[in-house]
Each structure stands twice: as C-alpha cells, then as structure tokens.
Amino acid sequence: MDALVERVTRTVAMRTSRRGILGMLGKLIAGAMVLPLLPVERVSARANTAEAAEEGDPLSCDYWRYCGFDGSLCGCCGGSTTQCPPGTMMSPTSWVGSCKHPIDGKDYMIGYRDCCGKDQCGRCFCQNNKGDMPLYRTQLDNGVTWCFGTASFVVNCTTAVKLGLKS
Amino acid sequence: MDALVERVTRTVAMRTSRRGILGMLGKLIAGAMVLPLLPVERVSARANTAEAAEEGDPLSCDYWRYCGFDGSLCGCCGGSTTQCPPGTMMSPTSWVGSCKHPIDGKDYMIGYRDCCGKDQCGRCFCQNNKGDMPLYRTQLDNGVTWCFGTASFVVNCTTAVKLGLKS
Amino acid sequence: MSRKAWSLLFVIFLICVTAMTVPAQPPPPEGVSVRELGPIQPHWVFLISPAGVDSEEATKVEVIDGDSLQFLGMLTGGVLGTAAVSPDHRFIYMADTFYSRGARGVRTDVVTTYDARRLAPVREVIIPPKRQQTIPPDSSALALTPDGRLLLVANLTPATSMTVVDLGSNKVLGEIETPGCTGILISGPRRFESLCGDGTMISIDFNDSGRMTASQRMARPFFDPEKDPVFSVPAVLGHTAYFVSYHAMVYPVDWSVEPPKAGTPWSMLTDAQRREGWRPGGYQPLAGYAPGNLFYVLMHRGGQWSHKQAGIEVWVYSAQHRRRVDRIVLPRPGTDLYVTRDSDPRLFVVSLPELNGPPTPTALQSFSTRTGRYLGVLDQLPGFPLWMFGAP
C-alpha cells in the first residue's frame, strides 16, 4: 500500500512543477481531495543537489526546518530530522510548510512526516505553526494525525523533510 | 461474580474476630492464597457504630485514613473517601493498612479499595506507604492493582474504607 | 455491545442490588457504592483531553461542575476521541478509535453511548474505521441533529465524509461525502454546513436514512484562506455563524438560507489594537452566547502564525453592534474557552502547562459573564484538555 501510494504520488509530482505545488494543493483541496497528497521526496531530492549547507541545532525548536512544526522532534526520540525511530512507520503523507533556509535565504517546502505506530514520545515537543491552517486546508493543518498510508494513527514523533525549493 | 466473592468473604469474616484478621491474612498468604481476601465491609460497619467523629481534610494526603495510601484520592476524581466515581467499579478486594484515628487514638484497619475500569484520574496523587509490604505479602502491597473481582485492571482512583478496629 | 461490557453492567447492577438489600438498621457500611450524578446542570462542562503529551491513546472526557468547581468524573476512551451530550441530557456519546494492541494492530472505531448519570457504557456501535484524527478534537468532528436522533461522525482518509449513526436503532445508516470540505456545523434539523478549502461553505441536507438529499455551495468564497484563514468552529448566534480569522476579522454567515449567505466582514480591532499586535488564538479561541447576541474571543499579542498561542484576555463582542463590549483579563493564559447557555452564564477558560516553559498547572478558570468577575479555578486537571463543551 505504501509503495502504491508512493508510486501514485510520484506520478502526480512528475506532472507538476515544484513551483506550482502549493497552488495545486489548494485546487485539489478545494475540489475533490481523494488522494493522499504526498511530499514527493524523490523529485525534490534531485532538485536539492546544489543546496546550501545547513546550520543550527536540529534538536532545538528554533531549527529552521521546524517553522511549521507541531509535535515531538524525532531527533529526540531515536530518529532524526529526516528519519523515524526504530519500529515506527514513516507516513508517506504529511502536512506541508514553507521555511526560509538560514544560509541561502530561500524558501523551502518542508514535509512534516509523522512516524506512526508507537505512542507519543513526548520529548522535545515543539509547536511553531508557521503556515498552519485549519482543517479545511487539510494538507496545511499540523493538527491532523498524518499517518495516512500507515497501519496506525498513533503518532510517535514527527520529522521535517525537505521537499524542494518553494520558488 | 462480585456477589459470589462477597458472600465467600463475608463467611470468612464471620468466622474471624476482627482482632485476628491481620494474623489470619499472614497465615493465608504464607499458605495457599487462593481466595481474594476481602475487607469484610458489613461486619466492620457494625463494629463502627459507636465510633468517634472524624476530623481533617479528606482531600489532603495527610488525612488520617490515608496512612498507607498509594494512588489518586477518589474524593478528587468524582467519588469520595469511601465512594467510587461514576462509572467505575469498586473492587471487592483491597490492600489493607492500619491507621491511627486522630480523635480516639485507636488503630483502625483501612481497606484501600481501587475503583476500576477507567484510566487513571491522576488528581491528588498520594503515596504514604505505612504498612506497605512487598508482593510476597500480597494483601499488604499497595503497588498491586487491586481490581480482582472487577472486569478491568485499569485503576481510576483509590478509596480508603474503614474495616474496623485493629485491636 | 460486547459481552464484557454487559458483564460490567451486570456487576454494577449486582452492586446496586446488594447495596439495596442491606438491612436498614445498622449504619450503611462504608465502601459499597459507586457514585451517580444528578441531572446535568447549566454550569457543567465537559473537557476532552488526550492522556498527555506522552500519550495519545486514552482520551479522557472530564466532567466538571462549574459552580462548585469540582471534578465529577470522567469517561476514558481510545485514540483522540470526541464526545457530545444528547439534547435530553440523558446520554453522552463518545466516538473512539481503538487498536487491538494499543498503538498498533486491528483498528476498531466505535460510538459508545454512556448513561450521563452513571457515566457507564450502555451500548456501542462499530463505525467505519476512518474517524478523523485531529488536534484539537473540536465539536465539528462529532455532531448531533437537534432532535438528538442522528449522530454525525467526521471521517478523514484524507478524503472527507461523515458517517451517520441512528442513535435510536444504534446502527450506522450511511456516509455522506463532502469532498474538499470539512467539519459538521449543524444548521437545521437535517442539515449541516462544511467549510471548503477555497473559502466557500457548503450546505448539505440529508434524510432519516442518513443519505444526502441536497447540497448547495456558495458561489464565491466568504473569506480568503490564503490571506486570512478563519478558525474552523464559529460562534453561532441565532441563524448566523460568526467566524473569526487569524487576523481578527469577523465573517458573519447567514445559514438560514441555502446556500448560506455571507454578511459584511468587520474587524475586531481598532488601529491601535492592531498596532499592539492583538490577535485571537488557542485551540478553542471562540465561543458564542446566543441569548445576548455576544461572542467571546481569547486574545493575545503576537505575530503572524501565533494563532495557537494562549490568550491573556477574553474580549467580548456584540454581534449586532460590531464592537467590543467587555474585556476580561485572565489570571492565567488560556487556550480554550466556553460560555454556558443559561441566563447567568459562566465563562470557562482552560489553561495548559507551557511546554518547555515555566511549569504551570493545567487548570479551569471560571468567570461570571455578567460582572466579569473571576470566580475561581479547578487545578490539577488530568491529561491535556484541548476542547470544552457543554450540554446543548
């Protein structure tokens, strides 16, 4: 199922410029939101090859990627900013924020992917909320349990994965 | 089942002087402990008819009956010192302590009966431990979940019921 | 209803019977009773709380007497549950999600009917396992029709729909799809409104079979979600829903007509207040008091995206006169607010401990809305209460 979801999303992503993703999300949400709207990690990864170095403390709520964060940092729970703790399931879906990189000054789209299937870690709880929208903009709501595509809606912690440049 | 347990215990109680209950418990535990050892509330209630007035704050951990207490006071959770909160099940079993009454100076046996079937209340958590014994003296162990005879071993809060004079 | 749940009831029944058959002469023995509640009073409130920041698994619904500020009891359920009280005040409904192995395993979603006096389960119905799992567990995720016969449960997969449960027969009737729109805002006997991602509202009629019979959507957005999103749950005063936005605009919507009709937006702030950075915020920043045509908003001073920050004051607005009529300074910052519906209404405000901040206890503050006077506080609230409601 995970693989299926991923494949579908990748296809969606291929047909879309990264520039237009937020707009597309808006349209999809406003219309018929029947597909998990995925962070499109492979495409964005390729776009990031020439990215600037990062700086800051990834275990601090102030780390740049966490501008829209809500939950426990996986880096404090046995994972990392981009990895889930052992035994949890990284959701193929996420809410999406946009954060300014401290070095290159550009805005990046960040996917806040939940790690699911174990109870809350509770460590390093951060709530920053930049870009957080109410439920009617589902994809931008950090209060949603983003475990769609996994086998459990209990969240252990949350990652912050770069999806690509916003513009 | 509750009623059955109660009947059995009452019978046990009738054959026993209140004075000798602790000793009896010891023997039963040392031997073959196969029956829930009950607080014998009806017998003790009759023994208490001429009791002294009580004083103190039943919502404080220092209240005299709580000398062996471990858990949340039911009085803070929708019950009282002797009543379970709505929707919980009062266990017919309990651990047993012995506390000195502040007015008449006598030692009373107190049954710390758990209210079971809802998750921890967590309010007014008190841990006093007088008379608390390790598990091998099961009846005196306040770390045991005393929900035997009820349908759930999840404890909501704990009461402190007078069982009678110790001596 | 499960066999175990029945046997639970049976045990409770036995306890009651046993208690009643005790001879009347000796003083009643201690420790044989489980409390029952009297009828729900106008100042009782219900708080929905996950078990804490360390656990999402055991949602608590805490019942509090807002007059005496006493804790009356609780329901405990599953993962991010929601709850509501029946119009006749006899039942509390809780929609829950359970996994067979705690945080994993087979998922079961269920609506449980609790007797409101005994806080004990009386029946349950299994619903499709796709309940919306969101924080806060707000009242737009679970709603009753005004006659109390049908219960609507919001789903999110992330496609959106509402499961319709017939509470009389305790059966799932069907499912109403609301593509692109979320929330159950009851606006008529068999009608609810949802907010859509483009800033419109959709009005959905359904029947006793739980089927959608009509739907009408606004032709134009009544707010701009990109520029100034509104909080999901409005204050409903009469036929008009008052939405409040991140930037303190008020968007009235008249939903006595289909599709609902947007009124003229107005700002809650003077220019000076705007310069001072006042904004609404919290998990539940807005409550209405229909008899007075008033609404109450948790306000803080903060920058953009501070919409979940705890409020330090409650500002009271007259919907008719479009202006602030009162301002209540909170002894402790609060994240949730509720106003009772009686003729001497109380304002309740939940304070949560500040995460990573100086430790403050979880508490419920009470105020008289007549005088604005602070009436006291209930401390040591269990868990992490994120939403508050009263009996309809």
Place this chain on the structure above:
Amino acid sequence: MSRKAWSLLFVIFLICVTAMTVPAQPPPPEGVSVRELGPIQPHWVFLISPAGVDSEEATKVEVIDGDSLQFLGMLTGGVLGTAAVSPDHRFIYMADTFYSRGARGVRTDVVTTYDARRLAPVREVIIPPKRQQTIPPDSSALALTPDGRLLLVANLTPATSMTVVDLGSNKVLGEIETPGCTGILISGPRRFESLCGDGTMISIDFNDSGRMTASQRMARPFFDPEKDPVFSVPAVLGHTAYFVSYHAMVYPVDWSVEPPKAGTPWSMLTDAQRREGWRPGGYQPLAGYAPGNLFYVLMHRGGQWSHKQAGIEVWVYSAQHRRRVDRIVLPRPGTDLYVTRDSDPRLFVVSLPELNGPPTPTALQSFSTRTGRYLGVLDQLPGFPLWMFGAP
C-alpha cells in the same frame, strides 16, 4: 500474530526494499528511512514506564544509550507491561495486557517478541489473561531461563502462578502454581526461587514442558516479614542472592543448594548512620555487580515506612567484606538504580518528578562506578519510569 501486525511488517519491508532500490547516483532522498539499531551495547539500558500518572494504559519501554545518553527508541504496549532482553540480545520480550476498549472490554494478555534492532514486533503469543499487575513492573514479574528458551510470566489473581512460554515454538507450555509465594528469581537452567509470605523461600524445578518437577521450601524463614521485610528483588552475586530490608539489613541466601540456604544477616549501617535515619528506598533500590562482588543501594534519610522515598546517595557494599566501600552523592534524588555488567560498569539512576512537590524533570543520571564520577544526565524521559534493566 495478527493480520494487521503482519501487514505492518510488510509495509516496513516494502519501505526497506524501496530504499535499497533507489539509484545510487543522486544524493539519497530525505525522509524515506526508519532507523535501525546496531547490536545492544554494554551500557544500554531499558526503562519501563507507564504513560504517566494520568494513564496506566500504554506502557513504554524506553531504550537508552548510556554512553552517549541518547534516546534510541521505544516499545509501547498495554496496561502495566513488563519486558526483558534475550540472552543472545536479538530479541526483546514484552508481556502486556490489552482491553478491547482501552480501560474496559475484553482482556487479552500477550507476550510479544520484538526484534531488538528494529524494535518492531515479529510474533506474539496469547497467554492466560491473569498477568500480575503491579507497580513497579519489576524483573521478578517476567524472567527468561539462562538459555533463553523459556519465558516465565508471573500471574496474580490474587492466587499466584507462573505461565511458561516456549519462545522457540511461540507457545504457552503450562502454568506452575506457587501458592503463597511470589516472584520469579531465576537460579538455575530450569529453576527459579520465589519469596513466600512467611519469610521463607521456595525453590522450584521445572522441565522443558513447562511443568514443575520438584519444589523445596526452606524449613525456616530467613527474615521476619512482620518486623523487617526485604525488598522483593535481590542483588545476585554468583550463587548468592543478597536481599536488603527496609531497615537496612542484608540477608544473603545461597541458592546453589535446594532448598536455598540462608546465610548470616548483617547490617548495612553503623550505629551513627542508624541514628541519622539512613535507609534504603525507592522503586528499585538495589543492584548487584557480580564481577566485583559488590552491590549498590539507593539511600535516603527517613522514618519507618519511607521505603519508597527517593534516595539522595548510592552506597556501595562489598558482599565479601560486609562493609561499605563507596558512597556516591546524587545530583538529583533517585528512585531506580541499575549497574551494567561489563568491565567498566556504569551506574544509572532514574529521577522522577516529585508528586505534589516542586517540579523536577524525569531524568536518567549516569555515573562511573570506577571513579564515582557523575557522567551526565538524559532529561525529558517520557512517562514515569519505574524499573530499569539491561541485556543479560
């Protein structure tokens, strides 16, 4: 094992396969991986914790690297679960209790085998629904035979027995009754000891079929439970178990013979120390270090029945010389203590927040046992850790 649990494993498998088949050339995409752990290291510790004072439902087993003082991950289970590591360090076993509706409903007790590197379930076996539910969830409630083939789970109804699980076939073999005696203290390949309510110890032999083959009980008590009870779990140094009592007496028991043979008790305290009120206390006040023939005790100053009070110092005793050889002052009071079994052992101490006291964070302190030096602390431990263990 449930179908859902299998599909969970399958999803993880798919994720791994997917990750492996990504072409090597572009930099690896972010956010496609779930961490795996390396082999268990000598200074790793495992903490068992209920979800908090507000919840008993979701027990956590927290895995911590005691060298880096980093949080490595967790297992989450049911009501007051217990856990242990296999002798080959490949698996973690957790014994759990689940109710179908959280705090009520149908009870299922289960032993789950977790892969120690993936912290993911690989199989489970349903056991009789009568697991002992106690705080702390100490190591005498769940024990492995030294060869790692059989797992014993303590039951309490309140009659006492042990369920025997064959971990090879993942089946329940049978049940050993231990009337009046509690705890599983492994003392041989197919032997355990239990403490009885009269102060004796019983030695029970069993076979590969999970049946008791012999039992021998001490003729006389080795301590007086009425006057000076011992903490349930001893420090085991070689063939001798050292029990410590509420009043700081040491009761050695040689369990290389059947029935076990009591040695001469001795006091941990000088007269001066006794006058100062020093006593052992906490949830887990005692740990042994067999290679050094040493044991470690959490000590506080308190009156009678202060046996669960947090310790402010750790006192180290030579079992052979019957005297204190070291004394470590704790930066924060602690309730649980554990010493690793390697040649450069660490002493770990858990500090819990003081209930109704000034707020102190839950933390794990680390010390070198060689130098007594404080090595650091891991803060923000989730839940309310009540017991600590390492790999055997």
